[in-house]
Structure formats: structure tokens, C-alpha cells
Amino acid sequence: MSYLKLSSLKKTYPNGVTAVKDLDLEIEKGEFVVLLGPSGCGKTTTLRMLAGLEEVTEGSIILDGKDITRLPPRQRNISMIFQSYAVWPHMTVAENIAYPLRLRKMDKKGIASKVQEVARICNIADYLDRYPAQLSGGQRQRVAVARALAVNSKLSLMDEPLSNLDAKLRVSVRTFLKEIHRNTGATTIFVTHDQAEAMALADRIVVMNEGRIEQVGSTREIYSECGSLFTAQFMGTPPANIQRVALASTRGRLVAAAKDAGAALDLGDQSAFPAIGRLTGGEVFLAVRPENIGIVEPNGINETSIEIVEPQGAYTILVSHVLGSEWKIMLEGDVDIRIGQKVSLKIDPAKVMLYDVQTTKRISLS
């Protein structure tokens, strides 16, 4: 049996908005799970139900073998870190960390040594006598983490804890959180709408959309084997190029044609697509990640011209018209290419993703 089990969890707010619809999720002890999804998809609502801050409309929450669905927050032994710095401004760093321990009636000596221990782990031991206003944003968020760590809770919930930090600090606190997790093994559910953050931190990512789970998987699965069109559109910077196409087999090649554009794209030798018989004739959504497209000298196949060149240092993004739409191509390094230059596009057939036009679910190519 899993450590945390959410079964058919549902939340309808008093105003009639159903923010979470039928959520099923199992989490193992020690996992770092990230809930990822666009604004309003129900991430915070899910966390608040777990913490007991929001009543569950239907379904159940089992934590470590115990049904906690209706327990008040204090009896759940769950810690929560919010987006805003959830530290008390009128208490010093040491008092902030000690406060939940005092509530739990820990003795003075125990509290003092626990404060020292977590302050050392979180690298704030030098600031124990300061007030939050005398700390930087990143230091304040580390205090919040230290306070959560000190109580040894069964489950650690974090709702966009990095979103108030500037870009550079976000990355360093992110690395810090990952180290903390490696050292403590605390079961953690972390909420973000930032996919880079999700991919960097997660053992498993849960992609949410409109109150439902779209896909659960490792970073690699979520990114390279998107189970639905939604995930393919959501993941990646820039995201996958997506187009509704008809598939045909022409002289041993698999070709995608866009109806209105009168344009076609060669996807590669049809031997790369064992399911070819099932695929041709009908319409599908084609998704190709920008980094899975290469360019070669014009050779008569997929010829196009480059319209925009965006150097990014480590990589270069090119924009070109493919199948009547603007597609993005991502090449490693600083590429020497002119605007207007003619090239041939080479798609990696093993990385092509196809989706059913009705269900928008992934179609297996093998």
C-alpha cells in the first residue's frame, strides 16, 4: 500500500466552482512529487485539501495507513510552505523555527538543538537572531523551509515557494531544496506552474489540467512521451510544434499534409513507423519538438527558408513556415545562418508524436 493515497478527490467551492474533479494519486514514502499545470487548474486547492485547510467535497485521503480526510489540520502532521514568505515578522529566525516545536510541547533543550540542526542544514545558522525584515528573499524562504523541516512532519507541502524570488535566486533555492530532499528524504508535494522547475526537482511530475490529472510520469516521460496533446503543448520552451494533418504513405515515406495549407512534410522512412497501416488515411495532430528538427543543405525534401534567427548563446532558435504555420527549430550552439537562407528540414522520426483528433490522446507508433 502506498504512503499517501488520494482517491476520487473532489472539491466544489460554495460558489459552485468545481476546482478538483475526481483526482486519483498514489505517492510513495520519500518521493518528491511536483503538481504542474496552468493557472487555475486546481493545484493549490489540492494542497489545501491535503493540509486540511479546505474541506473535501468527495473522496478520501489516506496518509501512512490513516484516513485523514476529515481530520483538523493540527492532527495531520503535515507541514506547508506557501508562495508568500510564511515567516512571522515579529519573531527572530530562531523563534520562527522554534514556535511550532513549542506548540508541540517539545522541551527547551530539544528545541534548542533542533533549531541549531535545521539552521545548519538550511545555511542560516548565522542569522538566528535576526528578524525576517533583515534577511534577503532567499534567506527568508530558507527560514520557512527550516521551520517546516524542524517538525518532522509526515508530509511536506510547498505551494510555489520560489515564485517571489528573482530568476537567479530561484535556481539557487531550487538546488537547495533538492539537496535538502536528498538529505532528509521527506515526502514532498511541490506545486508550480513553471515546467523547468518541475523537471529539475521532481521524482515524478503530475500534470494537471482543469481539475484533472493529464499525465503522471518521470521528467523524461512527461517531456518526451507526452500522453496527451495538452501535455505536448504545455511542456517545453519553446513548446512542441503542433499541427492537424492527414498522414499518407508515399514511395516508402510517411508524409504529413496540412489540408488548408496545401503543404506537406516528410516525416521519414516509413519503416520507422511500424503502425503505419493504422495511421495513414486519417487525420491526426502531429507534434514535433523544436530540438528534434535538424537542418541540412537543400536536397529536395522539406525545403523551406529561415525567417527569424534568435541566438540564445547555448542554442539558436530558428523560425520557418512548415505546413502553413510558423514552426520553431532549435539547434545547439551559435549557428551561422542567414535570414532568408534555404534549407531542408530533417525530422527525427523516432521523436515524432501523434495524437488522436477526437480524444487528443497519444497514438502509439509501434
Ligand SMILES: Nc1ncnc2c1ncn2[C@@H]1O[C@H](COP(=O)(O)OP(=O)(O)OP(=O)(O)O)[C@@H](O)[C@H]1O
Ligand atoms: N475560495 C474559492 N472559492 C471559489 N472558487 C475558488 C476558490 N479558490 C479557488 N477557486 C477556483 O478554483 C479553481 C482552482 O483554483 P486553484 O487556486 O486551486 O488553482 P491553481 O492551480 O493553484 O492556480 P495558480 O497557478 O494560479 O495558483 C480556479 O478556477 C479558482 O478560481
Ligand SMILES: [Mg+2]
Ligand atoms: Mg495556486
